[in-house]
Amino acid sequence: LCDQEDKGLLKDPMLYEDDIQVHIVNEVNRSPLQAFWKKNVPIFIAERASLKVDEDQMEDSSINESNNLTSSKLEENMGPLPLSVMKARQLVSWYTLAHNPHMAQVINCSVSTAFPLLWVRCDGSDPEGTVWLGAEPVNTGKEITSIVFHIVTCTGPIFDKNSFTSIEKLKIAHKDRHPNSAVITKGYAQYDLFGATVLENTIMESQSNIMVDFTWNNVDKILEIPPLTSVATLNIKAEPGDLRSPVIQIHKELEFLLVLAQGLKTGETEWPEVLEEKSAVTVVQELIEDLKNQLNVSQQQLKSKETEKLKSDAAAVESTIHASFAPERGDLDFAELLWTGMRKTVSSYQDVVDCLALVIQHLKCKDIQPWIHQGSNSSLGKLIQQSYQGTMPTVSVNGITAIRMLLEIGLDKLQRDYINYFIGQELTTLNYLDYFVSCTISLEEQMFRLQKLHHVLELVMSCSAFLNLNHENLFTLTQSCLRYYKDNPLDEQHVFQLPIRPTTINAFYENEHPIMWRMEIISYHGQRELKTVWQLNTRPPVDHVTFNTADLPVDDTALNNDYEEAIYYNTVISCSQAHFM
Numbered sequence: 001l002c003d004q005e006d007k008g009l010l011k012d013p014m015l016y017e018d019d020i021q022v023h024i025v026n027e028v029n030r031s032p033l034q035a036f037w038k039k040n041v042p043i044f045i046a047e048r049a050s051l052k053v054d055e056d057q058m059e060d061s062s063i064n065e066s067n068n069l070t071s072s073k074l075e076e077n078m079g080p081l082p083l084s085v086m087k088a089r090q091l092v093s094w095y096t097l098a099h100n101p102h103m104a105q106v107i108n109c110s111v112s113t114a115f116p117l118l119w120v121r122c123d124g125s126d127p128e129g130t131v132w133l134g135a136e137p138v139n140t141g142k143e144i145t146s147i148v149f150h151i152v153t154c155t156g157p158i159f160d161k162n163s164f165t166s167i168e169k170l171k172i173a174h175k176d177r178h179p180n181s182a183v184i185t186k187g188y189a190q191y192d193l194f195g196a197t198v199l200e201n202t203i204m205e206s207q208s209n210i211m212v213d214f215t216w217n218n219v220d221k222i223l224e225i226p227p228l229t230s231v232a233t234l235n236i237k238a239e240p241g242d243l244r245s246p247v248i249q250i251h252k253e254l255e256f257l258l259v260l261a262q263g264l265k266t267g268e269t270e271w272p273e274v275l276e277e278k279s280a281v282t283v284v285q286e287l288i289e290d291l292k293n294q295l296n297v298s299q300q301q302l303k304s305k306e307t308e309k310l311k312s313d314a315a316a317v318e319s320t321i322h323a324s325f326a327p328e329r330g331d332l333d334f335a336e337l338l339w340t341g342m343r344k345t346v347s348s349y350q351d352v353v354d355c356l357a358l359v360i361q362h363l364k365c366k367d368i369q370p371w372i373h374q375g376s377n378s379s380l381g382k383l384i385q386q387s388y389q390g391t392m393p394t395v396s397v398n399g400i401t402a403i404r405m406l407l408e409i410g411l412d413k414l415q416r417d418y419i420n421y422f423i424g425q426e427l428t429t430l431n432y433l434d435y436f437v438s439c440t441i442s443l444e445e446q447m448f449r450l451q452k453l454h455h456v457l458e459l460v461m462s463c464s465a466f467l468n469l470n471h472e473n474l475f476t477l478t479q480s481c482l483r484y485y486k487d488n489p490l491d492e493q494h495v496f497q498l499p500i501r502p503t504t505i506n507a508f509y510e511n512e513h514p515i516m517w518r519m520e521i522i523s524y525h526g527q528r529e530l531k532t533v534w535q536l537n538t539r540p541p542v543d544h545v546t547f548n549t550a551d552l553p554v555d556d557t558a559l560n561n562d563y564e565e566a567i568y569y570n571t572v573i574s575c576s577q578a579h580f581m
Contacts, residue, residue, distance in 0.1 A: 035541035156569030181523035334370030378408035513566035
């Protein structure tokens with residue numbers, strides 16, 4: 001099993017004794033133990049194998065074929081299956097014997113290294129409610145000298161906090177298992193500051209969330225609120241497109257930009273629904289007429305403010321970000337106004353061609369001399385600048401030219417939006433942003449980097465809008481995100497971490513229920529640390545055991561925070577160490 005995993009050949013669990021399957025998990029975020037076990041080491045997961053339907057028997061009749069399809073669907077939705085506690089203990093015993101250096105088979109074995117840790121799913125059928133059994137080899141030098149056994153029990157849901165045990169009883173139980181040792185306690189808690197939203201008893205699940213983890217020493221009582229001296233870390237995940245996002249409108253602009261980029265790449269464009277009743281050509285014609293009627297004074301006023309543009313633009317962008325980018329930024333140039341109107345009204349390739357042809361016609365005839373931002377990198381922006389000197393060439397918008405031209409306008413606008421916000425808020429410098437807004441790379445690569453920059457904006461704005469974090473914390477978060485995305489591809493599921501002082505966010509958690517609360521009782525035996533973990537979760541921490549939730553007042557425990565008393569599942573992880581003589 002280990003050899004196949006090392007060679008990259010292990011794609012499916014390996015069957016053992018027909019009714020047991022074993023697979024290896026290498027990443028902690030993919031581990032079924034992550035609710036209570038955070039060690040980032042390879043582990044064996046042993047579980048009951050799924051029942052397989054005999055396909056030969058299902059070819060006899062159409063009825064049997066239908067049953068086969070039904071069975072297959074049930075099989076897919078069944079999820080992981082546990083073994084009986086007795087069978088799990090048997091597997092742990094065999095695993096232990098395989099590491100015993102005094103066994104003849106092990107003595108003659110040329111491989112002396114330990115296997116990955118073994119964890120076995122259990123069905124909780126014993127009186128203690130055992131849901132996992134684990135075995136962990138302990139090395140002293142090159143030899144395996146002992147095995148640490150882990151027992152995980154789980155009960156719940158629990159409504160009455162008065163039924164919880166006391167810290168003193170937990171300490172006594174730990175000392176009974178590990179005598180002659182002093183104990184220390186550590187506390188851990190996790191709060192959901194920005195997760196699921198509840199509207200009329202309906203949960204709006206979202207991949208966006210802001211969690212805060214606390215760690216502290218010397219726990220005084222069960223469900224103790226983390227003291228202000230705790231070590232706190234924000235875990236931030238932002239899903240672009242979340243309807244609660246303060247930048248949802250600019251994300252819609254980015255989505256349209258991505259539609260154009262895909263159309264440029266494939267030759268086919270799936271046009272989104274129009275947002276206005278007017279036709280695209282009518283909107284563009286009105287923009288041109290307004291421009292003709294504008295007083296030159298207003299343009300001169302805009303130009304005279306060029307030296308102060310950066311901070312005033314940033315303030316405008318910030319205000320529109322907080323207002324979900326409505327109304328638009330106050331200093332949009334002609335190309336940006338054109339983009340704003342067209343993205344809401346174009347519904348076909350011909351719309352784009354007609355609109356841009358209309359603009360180019362008026363530019364060529366010098367009917368308009370629109371103002372454009374200095375340094376505009378779009379093709380249209382350059383044509384407008386050439387029209388000032390009367391050197392504008394004849395341009396055709398046939399083929400993919402129209403889509404590319406509109407894509408460039410939108411890309412130019414969004415890049416300017418992001419630059420103005422980040423620099424105006426003094427969250428970074430232009431040098432740091434240069435990688436994300438460089439115009440010396442292909443359009444495709446520019447789009448990849450723009451998506452990264454938008455994700456950074458989502459992360460920063462979520463913390464600013466919902467937690468009201470100060471500049472120091474926003475600056476640190478921005479720098480962390482930008483550094484990550486200079487070296488990594490776009491990953492909207494990545495969790496960004498931000499160390500933070502508890503006093504900064506205590507108003508958001510001190511009156512809330514933690515979604516996880518844990519206490520560790522720790523003693524040291526030589527170099528070995530032995531723990532008893534007592535943990536509460538608002539959701540079941542295991543996915544292979546069904547808990548009796550018939551008495552729950554709601555269907556989903558995610559609504560916990562709407563009730564005065566939280567509903568918890570209690571997990572206890574205890575360990576014992578057996579030495580090889």
